[in-house]
Structures are given as C-alpha cells and as structure tokens.
Amino acid sequence: MQSVPASLLRTAGFAGLFLVMEIGSRVAMAPHCCVHVVWPAAGIAVAWFVAQRGARVRWADPVALVVVIVAVNLAVGSGAAVAAVCAVVGLVQVGVFRWLLSLGYRGRDGGAPRLRDLWILLPVAAGAAAAGAVAGVAGLWLATGAPPGPTGAIWFFCDAGNMLLFAACALHLQAVAAAHRARYGSVAAGWSRAVRAVTGARAAEYTSVTLCALAGYGFVMTAPGVSMVFPLIALTVWAAVRLSTTYVMAYNLGVAVVTAVCTLHGYGPFAHLGSPDRAVLIGQVYIATVTIVGLALALGRDERAALTAELADEKEQASRQAQLMNAIVNSAADGVAVHDRDGRLTMHNPAVESLLGRIRSPEVTDACTFYGLRHLDGSPAADDDLPWRRVSADGRRHSVDLIVRNSNLPHDRIVRYTATPMIDPNGALNSSVVLLRDITAETRHRDELTSFAGVVAHDLLNPLTTVEGWTETVEDALAEVPEHPNLAAARAGLARVERAAARMRGLVNDLLAYTTARDAAVTLATVDLHALVTDVADARIDTAMAADTPTPTFTVGDLDPVDADPVLLRQLLDNLVSNAVKYTAAGVTPHISVTTSSRDDTVAITIADNGIGIPAGHHDAIFDTFHRAHRGQSYAGTGLGLAICKRTVERHGGTITATDNPGGGTRFTFTLPAATRTAPAHDLPRDRRPARSLSAGMVLASSN
Incomplete structure (x- = not known):
C-alpha cells in the first residue's frame, strides 16, 4: 500500500490535471454556457477517483475535487450558487460511478478490463451520468429559477461517453503498470521492453494508422461541405483489430478531443447540424460510438489472444506431461498394459514384451494360449481366470500369479498380473489397466x-x-x-x-503350520461357520477351565456359511481366538464376538476382543513373519500366528486387516468366498440340528 505522502502527491497530480482540463473546457465553451461542466472534466474526475481507490488519505480527493470545481466556476463568473451545484454534481457523479463499479466490476489480474467488463462499465457510466444530469438540472433550476432546457440531455451524453472512455483507460493503465512492475521491476522498464518488442512492420502499421487518422479527420473537420465522418470509424476498427489496446485508447482519446474541440468552434460536419446544443449532442454520440467500437474490438481481441495463449500453454503443459508419463511408463521395469472390455490389448510399454516374450495383436483373443499362461500348480489358465476379464465382469480390482511359458522365453517366468478398472468421466468402465511384475526370483x-x-x-x-x-x-x-x-x-x-x-516345540509347530498354510492343497467345501466357531469356542473354554484361568465369553452372531478348506479355516479361527484370549490384560475376563456380513459373493468375518490392543503403527506389520508387536512383554509367542492367518486367507482369495475395536481391544476382519450352496456340505441345516447344551461362558446371539 502506498504511503501517505505518496497518496497526497497523487491527489495533487490528479487535481492539477483536472484543473487544466476544467479551465481548458471552460475557455473552449465560453460562448456556449448551456454546456458547461461537461467534457472532458467528468471523465478526468472519474479516472482520478478510479485510480485512487486504494488511497491512504481518502478525504483528500473529494476535497480537492470540490475546491477545483468551485474555484474554476467562480473564476469564470458562474456565481456561488452555480459553483455549489457543479461541486455537488461532480461528487454525485464520481460517488455513483465508484459505487456501481464496486457492485459489478471485478476485473482481471489487478483490474485489466475484459470485453465482458466493458458492458459493465457502460451501464455504470450511464448511471453515473444520469445521476449527475438529474442533480445538475435540478440544481441549476433551483439556482437560476428557470429550467435549463436541453442541458440535461447534453450533460448525460457528454459525461457518459467521457466517463466510459477515461474509466476504461484508467483501469487498463493501472493493470499494465502493475504488470510491468511485477515482471520488470518498474513501469519504465516495462514500457521500454514493450517498445523494443515492436517490429518494424508493426511500427509501420502504427504510423500508417496515425497518419491516415490525421489526414482523414483533418480533411473532414476542415473541408467545407463534407458531412460523411462515419466512414472514419473504419480506422478505429483497423487500430482495434491490429494494434495494442493502449494505442486504441489513446486513438479514441485523440478522436474525442478533435471532434469536441472542432464542433465547439464551428468546424466539422457536426457544427452545421443546427443549434450549438444539437451539434454538441450529435458530436458526443459520435465520440461514444467510436469509443465503444474501439474498446469492444480491442478488448475482445485481447481476450481471445489471452485465451489462445492459455490454451496453447495448457496444450504445451499437457504435451510435456504426456511425454513425461510416456518416458516414465516406458522406462519402468514393470509392465503396463491397457485392455478394452473385449480383452483386446490397446496399449503397452516395452517391459510387457520383455516379460511375456511376445506381444499379441488385437486380432488375437486367446491370450492364455498365445503367451502360454498356466497356474502355479501347472494347470493351464482359462480366459475367465485373467484379471482383466474379471474386471470387465465385476468392475473390481483383481490380481493373479501366472506362469508364462512360450518359445520366446529362455525359461518359465512367474508374473503377477494386477488389473484395475479404468472409469471414464461418465462413470462407465471401458478399459482396465494391467500391471505386470516379474516375481520369479521372489517366489x-x-x-x-x-x-x-x-x-x-x-x-x-x-x-x-x-x-x-x-x-x-x-x-x-x-x-x-x-x-x-x-x-x-x-x-x-x-x-x-x-x-x-x-x-x-511351539516354534517348530508354527513353522510346520506356516508351511502347511502355504503349500497344502486347498480343498473347498461349504462350511457351516456357526458350527465351526462354536466348536473352537468350546475348546478354548475347556482349556481355560482346565488351566484354572479366566473363562472367556463368546458372542456368536448368526453367521453366514462360506466356501473354504475346513481344516485351514479351523486353524485360522483357532489362531485368531487364541490371540484374543492370550493378549488380554491380567485380571480381565476375555470377551470375543464373532459376526459376519455379506456383500455380493464375499463374506466378511469379524472377530473382536477386549484385549490390550495393537500398538500404533503395527496394524499392518503384525501379519509379517516373526513380527511381534508386544516384544519384551509377558506374552509368549513366535510371531508366526498372524502370518499363518494371512497366508490362509490369501489362499482363499481374501484379505485380512486389523483395526482398533471402538470399545477397546482389537478387531480382525477377513473375507472368504460366500457359500455357493445354501446348506453345508458336511453338516445338517440349522433347523435340523439336535438341541445341544451351551458351554460355560458361551452366548449365542442372533443378528436377526
């Protein structure tokens, strides 16, 4: 923000310019008292107050405006009453203009007007001119005792056109100056760079427009009998379409000065159209027309140029981004491929061919045979096993490990395929992105x-x-x-x-269990999860009673049946329940709840306890082999139990996670395939089971 001395200095500078224009216009219009206080003083006043919107000393500008207006009017003999009316009119005009401008005008990049803003400035100028005309006509009527005749219409058209021109100039020059200071450090440096950037051809065009304007207006304004001035608007169009907006505003200002001065002194086509009032009115209409045409074309051209530059910049950035992404994808060691909904390969990076040994054309639809894809047990892979086929079917992410065996590879290779759906802006699934990773050495x-x-x-x-x-x-x-x-x-x-x-022995048993969980064949069957959980809970209750330790309590919901290996699933449940009982604080009775929820073809099983919980940052690491979250505390273990659980769940195609239980303790959630048959394969339906007594500490809770 500018300092107080700088603000006062700017006020003095604008007041001096306004004084010069006010005196000049009064001298020029001395024979025509009916058109006093018009062009160009109103436009200068508006430009003054627009430029001083951020002034530190706000009272200085209106005071200086009133002093200049009153002093000039008294100097030319207008009288105290007329001087007071003119001062009020000046304050009303600038006040209404600034108020209307604050309501609708926002500008761009520090206030530079756009084409849209021109149509905002137009009603703002008209509103301020109308307010000034009403106040002026009423004030003069009261001051002189007689109606001022056509002065109101002249006042309105003169001030509206000039306020529009000067306000647009002020806003534009403010924006240009701010841009030059921000980019080059000073306004002078910016103007110097702009002038040096003008080419010889463009300088010749500036010269041509200026000379043509001087010649055209000189001839029209001085030659007797010439009344066709409107063809000269073509020069305004030429300047607005081809030359800078700053030049166009200076050009319009020059046209306004020449037209107004010549008309007031009896020269030019407008001076011979009747009374002086009518001549001034038509001349101001011409000035307003030239101003609006020039500003509209120039600002519209600037906006189009800015949009074109912005689009070109965005296109360049997008091109660089695309090149960078292509470079990253092409240099990646992992393969990246895109398949459409029909399974056709539409895009791939070089690593895909390196991993698979060959690349199939879009016409080849049998990828399994072409690449020689097999499951890890050696059985041939089917087309429905491919992850991008699964993505097209259900829209979810899928991953599978496959052996690649073909004549282009020196040896078999194990590749992990991970397919992710690619959703278009309309929400439709059109393609899938497949990541291929060589896991041969790792496996x-x-x-x-x-x-x-x-x-x-x-x-x-x-x-x-x-x-x-x-x-x-x-x-x-x-x-x-x-x-x-x-x-x-x-x-x-x-x-x-x-x-x-x-x-x-515990370590050896866990190692053997981990090996079994990883290598044993998975024999899927429909398992009555409720019966299996009840059996595991009974065993834990019996163990606690025999060891004379706190007997755990269980809350078992109405559990959904699942498709799983009964032996591995029992081991999984026993490990999780054993953990829940073991990691309970001393003196606390363990409480374990088991619930399920179904979604599509998956069942999520949740086992929650009231134990000591998992330390922060260990919720994922606890599933690693030999990781112990409570190392050094009085809880024995080998660090393999949860690794066995994770491996068992993964072999069933599910996932397992650990989170904090809101009521304290831990909550384990894992997913298994939902049962494909409604009744368990190895158990009677629930309504046909014989009644059984509940074990101590067991609570059967229905989720219905």
Missing part, C-alpha cells in the same frame, strides 16, 4: 525359504522329542531322590529346560 526365494523352514522344523522334532523324553525321565528320577541341598537347583534347571523345549 523361488520364498519357496526355498519355506521348504527349508519346513525341513528344518520336521528334522528338529526328533531331537526335540528326545530332549523332552529325557527331561521327563530325569524329572521322574529326581522325584525319588532324598532331599539334598542341590536338589532344588537341579529341579529349577530342569524346569528351565522344559520351558525352553516347550518354546522350541
């Missing part, structure tokens, strides 16, 4: 590690059994030894051996 490494873990675990069972057997034998032998000072130490050492052996 082999995991297979070798898992096989090694299974072999090691199996081989450790024999020596572990020997350790446990001899420990039991030694314990029996110590029971028959008479009391001795070293007997307690021997029994304590033996107890430590037993605990170590138990931990070792």
Whole structure:
C-alpha cells in the first residue's frame, strides 16, 4: 500500500490535471454556457477517483475535487450558487460511478478490463451520468429559477461517453503498470521492453494508422461541405483489430478531443447540424460510438489472444506431461498394459514384451494360449481366470500369479498380473489397466525359504522329542531322590529346560503350520461357520477351565456359511481366538464376538476382543513373519500366528486387516468366498440340528 505522502502527491497530480482540463473546457465553451461542466472534466474526475481507490488519505480527493470545481466556476463568473451545484454534481457523479463499479466490476489480474467488463462499465457510466444530469438540472433550476432546457440531455451524453472512455483507460493503465512492475521491476522498464518488442512492420502499421487518422479527420473537420465522418470509424476498427489496446485508447482519446474541440468552434460536419446544443449532442454520440467500437474490438481481441495463449500453454503443459508419463511408463521395469472390455490389448510399454516374450495383436483373443499362461500348480489358465476379464465382469480390482511359458522365453517366468478398472468421466468402465511384475526370483526365494523352514522344523522334532523324553525321565528320577541341598537347583534347571523345549516345540509347530498354510492343497467345501466357531469356542473354554484361568465369553452372531478348506479355516479361527484370549490384560475376563456380513459373493468375518490392543503403527506389520508387536512383554509367542492367518486367507482369495475395536481391544476382519450352496456340505441345516447344551461362558446371539 502506498504511503501517505505518496497518496497526497497523487491527489495533487490528479487535481492539477483536472484543473487544466476544467479551465481548458471552460475557455473552449465560453460562448456556449448551456454546456458547461461537461467534457472532458467528468471523465478526468472519474479516472482520478478510479485510480485512487486504494488511497491512504481518502478525504483528500473529494476535497480537492470540490475546491477545483468551485474555484474554476467562480473564476469564470458562474456565481456561488452555480459553483455549489457543479461541486455537488461532480461528487454525485464520481460517488455513483465508484459505487456501481464496486457492485459489478471485478476485473482481471489487478483490474485489466475484459470485453465482458466493458458492458459493465457502460451501464455504470450511464448511471453515473444520469445521476449527475438529474442533480445538475435540478440544481441549476433551483439556482437560476428557470429550467435549463436541453442541458440535461447534453450533460448525460457528454459525461457518459467521457466517463466510459477515461474509466476504461484508467483501469487498463493501472493493470499494465502493475504488470510491468511485477515482471520488470518498474513501469519504465516495462514500457521500454514493450517498445523494443515492436517490429518494424508493426511500427509501420502504427504510423500508417496515425497518419491516415490525421489526414482523414483533418480533411473532414476542415473541408467545407463534407458531412460523411462515419466512414472514419473504419480506422478505429483497423487500430482495434491490429494494434495494442493502449494505442486504441489513446486513438479514441485523440478522436474525442478533435471532434469536441472542432464542433465547439464551428468546424466539422457536426457544427452545421443546427443549434450549438444539437451539434454538441450529435458530436458526443459520435465520440461514444467510436469509443465503444474501439474498446469492444480491442478488448475482445485481447481476450481471445489471452485465451489462445492459455490454451496453447495448457496444450504445451499437457504435451510435456504426456511425454513425461510416456518416458516414465516406458522406462519402468514393470509392465503396463491397457485392455478394452473385449480383452483386446490397446496399449503397452516395452517391459510387457520383455516379460511375456511376445506381444499379441488385437486380432488375437486367446491370450492364455498365445503367451502360454498356466497356474502355479501347472494347470493351464482359462480366459475367465485373467484379471482383466474379471474386471470387465465385476468392475473390481483383481490380481493373479501366472506362469508364462512360450518359445520366446529362455525359461518359465512367474508374473503377477494386477488389473484395475479404468472409469471414464461418465462413470462407465471401458478399459482396465494391467500391471505386470516379474516375481520369479521372489517366489523361488520364498519357496526355498519355506521348504527349508519346513525341513528344518520336521528334522528338529526328533531331537526335540528326545530332549523332552529325557527331561521327563530325569524329572521322574529326581522325584525319588532324598532331599539334598542341590536338589532344588537341579529341579529349577530342569524346569528351565522344559520351558525352553516347550518354546522350541511351539516354534517348530508354527513353522510346520506356516508351511502347511502355504503349500497344502486347498480343498473347498461349504462350511457351516456357526458350527465351526462354536466348536473352537468350546475348546478354548475347556482349556481355560482346565488351566484354572479366566473363562472367556463368546458372542456368536448368526453367521453366514462360506466356501473354504475346513481344516485351514479351523486353524485360522483357532489362531485368531487364541490371540484374543492370550493378549488380554491380567485380571480381565476375555470377551470375543464373532459376526459376519455379506456383500455380493464375499463374506466378511469379524472377530473382536477386549484385549490390550495393537500398538500404533503395527496394524499392518503384525501379519509379517516373526513380527511381534508386544516384544519384551509377558506374552509368549513366535510371531508366526498372524502370518499363518494371512497366508490362509490369501489362499482363499481374501484379505485380512486389523483395526482398533471402538470399545477397546482389537478387531480382525477377513473375507472368504460366500457359500455357493445354501446348506453345508458336511453338516445338517440349522433347523435340523439336535438341541445341544451351551458351554460355560458361551452366548449365542442372533443378528436377526
């Protein structure tokens, strides 16, 4: 914001310019008292107050305006009453103009007018001129005691045209100056750069328009008997279409000055159209026409040029973005392909051909045979197994691991296909994006590690059994030894051996379970989930009662049947329930609830507990092998239980997540395929099951 001295200096500068114009117009119009206080003073006043919208000293501008108007009117002998009326008219005009301008005009980039803003400035200028004309006519009537005749109409047309021209000039020059300061550091530097940027051909065009205008208006305004001035508007059109807006405004200003001065002094075609009032009125209509035509064409051209430049810039940015994306996609080690709804390959990066050995043409529809795709068990893959086919069918993301075997590859390759639906702006699924990743080394490494873990675990069972057997034998032998000072130490050492052996057996069993969960064949059957959960809960209740620990309570909802491997599913449920019981704070009775929800062909099973919960940041990591969220606390474990759960769920095509239970504890949710038959394959329907007594701590809750 400008300082107070700078604001006062600008006020003084505008007041001086207004004073010069006011004196000049009064001298020029001395013989025509009926048209006093008109052009160009009203336009200068509006431009003054528009430019000073952000002035620090707001009272200085209206005070200076009133002082100049009163002083000039008194100097030319208009009288105190007329001077007061003119001062009021000046304040009304600038006040109404600024008020109307604030309602509708927003500008662009610091106030530069657009073509749309011209049609806003036009009614603003008309409204301010009308208010000034009404106030002026009424004031003069009261001051002189007689109606002022046609002065009101002249006042309106003169002031409206001039306020439009000068206000547009002020707004435009403000915007240009702000742009030059922002870009080049100063207005002078900006103008210098703009002048140097003008080419020789464009400079010649500026010169041609100026000379033609001087010659045309000079001839029309001085030659006797010439009344055709409107063809000169063609020069305005030429300037507005070809030259800068700043020049067009200067050109319009020059035309306005020449037309007004010549008309007032009896020269030109308008001076011979009747009375001086009529001549001035028609001349001002011509000035307004030239102003509107020139501004409309120039601002419209600027707006089109700005839009064209913006579109070109956006096109260039889009082109660079596309090139960058192409470079990224083409340099990626993973393959990226796009398939349409019919399964045709429409786009791919070089990595796709490198991974698959060959690229099929759009005419080849059997991708499985063309690429030699097989499941990990060696069976041929079917077309319906391909993830992009599944995406086209249900619109959801799908992933599958397949073996690629064809003559273009030196060896079999395991590729993970992940297909994601591509939705168009109308919400329709037209294509799918498929990401291909070579997981051959990863899979082999995991297979070798898992096989090694299974072999090691199996081989450790024999020596572990020997350790446990001899420990039991030694314990029996110590029971028959008479009391001795070293007997307690021997029994304590033996107890430590037993605990170590138990931990070792737990680790070996978990390793074997993990290997089973990964490698065992999955035999799907329709499982009565309610019966299976009840059986697992009964076993946990019996274990707690036998160990004299807090007996857990269970809330089991009306569970939906699922398609799953009964053995693996029981192991999954037992692991999750075991975790829920184990990770419960001391002195707290474990409470576990089991519920399900169905969506399409999937059942989500939720197991919630009131345990100690999972530390922040571990909700995903707990499913990694050997990860323990409560390491160092008094909760034993190997860190494989949840990894086994995750592997079991994934082998059924589902997902498993862990979240905080709103009531405290943890909530595990995993998904399994919904049962394809309404009744379990290995159980009677619920309404045909025999009645059974409830185990201690069991609560059966219906979700209906």
